[in-house]
Every structure is written in C-alpha cells, then in structure tokens.
Amino acid sequence: MSRLTKENCDFSVKIPMNGKISSLNASVSAGIVIYEAVKSRSKLNNK
Numbered sequence: 001m002s003r004l005t006k007e008n009c010d011f012s013v014k015i016p017m018n019g020k021i022s023s024l025n026a027s028v029s030a031g032i033v034i035y036e037a038v039k040s041r042s043k044l045n046n047k
Contacts, residue, residue, distance in 0.1 A: 013029075015033075
C-alpha cells in the first residue's frame, strides 16, 4: 500500500494468514472482515 493511501485511511486491518500466501484481493479481504464483524456482533447479542 502506498504512503499516500495509508495517510488517507481512517484505520487499517491486518488479517493473519498461514502458509505461503502473501496477500489477498480486496473482495476476499472485505468478505473476511465482514464475516468476523457479523460473528462478533452475533456473540454480543447472544449474551
């Protein structure tokens, strides 16, 4: 990611990955983040 892109972000997210994969495309990354957000909110609502 370029310096200018980083400077214009509100925050960044790091997705831990095992194996030899060094990066994910934007749609895969978004899917993982959305899945984890829904899972997290679901746990909060079930307490």
